[in-house]
Amino acid sequence: MASPSTIEPRQQHIQPVHPNVTVPLPEQPIDRLVRTFARFLHIEATSGVLLMLCTAFAIFMANSAWADSYLMFWKTEVGVSFGSLHFRHSLRHIINDGLMVIFFFVIGLEVKRELAHGALADLRRATLPIAAAVGGMLVPAGIYLAFQYDQPAARGWGIPMATDIAFVVGFLALLGSRVPNSLRVLLLSLAIVDDIGAIIVIAIGYTHELDGRFLMLAAIGIGVVHLFSRIGVRRFPPYIIAGLFAWFAFHESGVHATLTGVILGLMTPAKATIVPDHFHQYLLQTGDLFRGEGWHNEDRRAHKVREVQRLTRETVSPLEYLEATLHPWSSYFIIPIFAMANAGVSLQLANVGDSVAVAVALGLVIGKPLGVLLFCLLTVRLGWAKMPHGLSWRILIAGSFLTGIGFTMALFIDGLAFGEEGLDTAKTGIMVGSAISALLGMTFLMWTLPKHHAPHTAEE
Numbered sequence: 001m002a003s004p005s006t007i008e009p010r011q012q013h014i015q016p017v018h019p020n021v022t023v024p025l026p027e028q029p030i031d032r033l034v035r036t037f038a039r040f041l042h043i044e045a046t047s048g049v050l051l052m053l054c055t056a057f058a059i060f061m062a063n064s065a066w067a068d069s070y071l072m073f074w075k076t077e078v079g080v081s082f083g084s085l086h087f088r089h090s091l092r093h094i095i096n097d098g099l100m101v102i103f104f105f106v107i108g109l110e111v112k113r114e115l116a117h118g119a120l121a122d123l124r125r126a127t128l129p130i131a132a133a134v135g136g137m138l139v140p141a142g143i144y145l146a147f148q149y150d151q152p153a154a155r156g157w158g159i160p161m162a163t164d165i166a167f168v169v170g171f172l173a174l175l176g177s178r179v180p181n182s183l184r185v186l187l188l189s190l191a192i193v194d195d196i197g198a199i200i201v202i203a204i205g206y207t208h209e210l211d212g213r214f215l216m217l218a219a220i221g222i223g224v225v226h227l228f229s230r231i232g233v234r235r236f237p238p239y240i241i242a243g244l245f246a247w248f249a250f251h252e253s254g255v256h257a258t259l260t261g262v263i264l265g266l267m268t269p270a271k272a273t274i275v276p277d278h279f280h281q282y283l284l285q286t287g288d289l290f291r292g293e294g295w296h297n298e299d300r301r302a303h304k305v306r307e308v309q310r311l312t313r314e315t316v317s318p319l320e321y322l323e324a325t326l327h328p329w330s331s332y333f334i335i336p337i338f339a340m341a342n343a344g345v346s347l348q349l350a351n352v353g354d355s356v357a358v359a360v361a362l363g364l365v366i367g368k369p370l371g372v373l374l375f376c377l378l379t380v381r382l383g384w385a386k387m388p389h390g391l392s393w394r395i396l397i398a399g400s401f402l403t404g405i406g407f408t409m410a411l412f413i414d415g416l417a418f419g420e421e422g423l424d425t426a427k428t429g430i431m432v433g434s435a436i437s438a439l440l441g442m443t444f445l446m447w448t449l450p451k452h453h454a455p456h457t458a459e460e
Contacts, residue, residue, distance in 0.1 A: 047331040048170020051407070054336040055343045059431070062344030074341045092341045093420055096412070099334045101247055101261040103408075106330045107195045108265015109323040116270040116319075119189040127385040128376060129186055133193035135375025136403050137161040137201075140367030147359035156356065156417040156426055158205055160363030160433065162198040162409035165191040166331060167434070168402050171442055178449045182388035183399050190372070190403065198409045199262050206416040207255050214253035221246030222263060229269065234314065239264075256416065268322060273314040282311060335408060342411045345427040352428060360410070360429025365436050369400035398444035404437025406430060 061070040074095075079088030089097070114120040119129065140160035148154040168187055172179050224242040233239070243264050251257035289304070313321060351357055376396065379385045387393070410430045414422040 046170075047166045047335070048173075050332060050336055051166055051170075051339055054339040055407070055431075058340045058343040059345060059347065063347050067344075067346070071344060074344075090420065095334075095338055095341050096415055096420070097251060097257045100258050100338060100412070102326060103330045103334050103338070104199070104258040104261035105265045106261075106323065106326050107199070108262040109268055109319055109326075110265075111192055111196055111262075112266050112268060112270055112319055113323065114189065114192050119185055120192070124385070126189070128379055128388070129189035130193050131375040131379040131385065132186070132372045133190045133197060135371035135373075136163065136190065136194065136368050137197045137371070139371030139374070140363035143367040144359045144363045147355055147362070151355075153356045153359075153418075153423070153426075156360070156414065156423070158198070158201040158413045159410050159417065159426055159430065160360050160367060160406055161194070161201060162406055162413075163187075163191045163194045163368070163403045164405045164407040164409065164434070165195070166335065167405040167407060167438065171402055171405075171438060174442070175445060175449065178451070179445070180390040180395065180449075182391040183395055186388060186391065186396075187399055187402065194403075195409070198413070199259065202256050202413065202416060203259055206413065210254040211252060214249045215255065218246050218249035218253055218255070218260070221249055222267075225264060225267060229267070234273070234310070268319045270317050270319045272317045272320075274311060276315055279311060279315050338408065338411075342415060342422065343427070343431075345424050345431065347428070348424075351425045352432060354425040354428070356423060356425040357429035357432065360426055361433035361436070364404040364406050364410075364430070364433030365401075365440070368404040368406070368437065369397070372400045372403055373397060394448050395445075398448040399441065401437050401441035401444060404441070405434045406437075407434050410434075 061067065064070075074090065074092040076091045077088050078091055078094060079086065081087070111120075120126040141157045144157050144160055145154060148156070165188065168191055172184055172187070221242050225239055225246070228238055228242065243260065246264075247257050247260040250260045286304075286308075345351075373396070380387060387396075407430065411422065411427065414426045414430065417423075418426060
């Protein structure tokens with residue numbers, strides 16, 4: 001058997017990553033599979049399709065012969081014990097109050113990005129989506145309360161308020177270049193502001209009795225995170241430990257624990273530590289180390305590798321790095337798992353006509369587009385904002401129906417309003433209302449949008 005040093009190397013292919021740059025790594029058989037999978041994940045509609053599949057699976061299982069076993073699975077208790085301290089909760093609770101913290105953290109990062117560099121950074125550009133989002137929250141809540149006023153189910157007023165950004169992105173992607181960039185930006189900005197509104201609703205409307213001691217501990221945890229940022233701590237583990245401490249304190253305080261994610265996301269720095277030009281100079285200075293025998297003679301190669309890795313990461317902001325790292329986990333793992341744990345609803349004809357289901361569905365189908373359009377019209381007529389270039393009222397009316405897709409946040413608030421398992425009638429209203437909104441939005445957009453749309457311009 002030949003030794004490794006005498007084996008003839010097979011033909012190697014360098015992997016291109018940029019028209020003018022190649023990565024000096026030999027291509028391996030798994031790289032082709034990974035690249036194909038990565039391209040699939042980068043398709044805008046993918047996360048929405050996966051979410052729909054998981055929702056369909058949950059509904060199927062909840063109405064099958066395995067319904068009892070499926071629903072009981074999410075009630076399975078898991079936890080840890082340390083001496084006299086016990087932390088035991090159902091699997092659904094761990095998902096809703098634990099994993100969903102990462103989802104809310106990503107929302108916090110997205111909001112911070114939009115406030116720092118995006119559509120919400122310029123008040124003039126932000127006025128229209130903010131007004132649209134406010135209208136799209138107030139009118140659905142008003143419609144719901146009109147049906148449930150002075151009823152026990154009035155507590156669910158926040159259910160039809162938020163737009164599900166994953167579904168909106170997915171449906172817009174199906175229409176491709178026909179969708180004006182101005183409509184895309186407006187709807188996504190509106191969804192971001194919607195998320196902010198939903199977070200405020202959760203914090204104010206769905207917070208139970210408060211425990212001041214744990215609130216103080218949560219404040220200390222958040223303060224430690226801020227201190228780490230001020231003194232220049234760059235490693236993630238200290239932040240993770242302090243964040244977990246704050247999460248546990250919020251969880252025990254009565255404030256919903258997922259708000260920890262939002263707060264930490266908003267606190268994440270949006271500026272890079274190292275200027276790219278300075279990093280370029282560093283690479284030029286250390287380049288000689290990799291020439292000739294220099295690297296083989298280097299006795300601290302592992303240390304040098306870690307240094308280059310750390311400095312490379314510091315060329316982008318922590319916000320950008322964390323959003324790129326966590327967004328796939330949020331979109332392709334956490335939200336689908338959340339859907340499977342919470343979307344299982346028994347489909348009964350009686351539920352469709354229930355007053356709660358009707359209130360939720362009307363809030364989504366009628367309240368969302370009506371609120372969006374009324375507040376947009378009012379804002380434009382008062383001269384506070386202008387319609388974006390390339391966006392007509394006809395297209396905005398058609399696109400506004402997509403804002404009635406309120407799946408993820410609606411289910412989340414349903415669980416807060418009516419207990420961990422939520423209310424089947426409310427879930428039925430969410431499913432029916434979101435489905436009708438998607439159908440109307442896509443139908444009107446395909447009818448309204450031109451068959452071929454001009455390439456996006458900078459003005460849009």
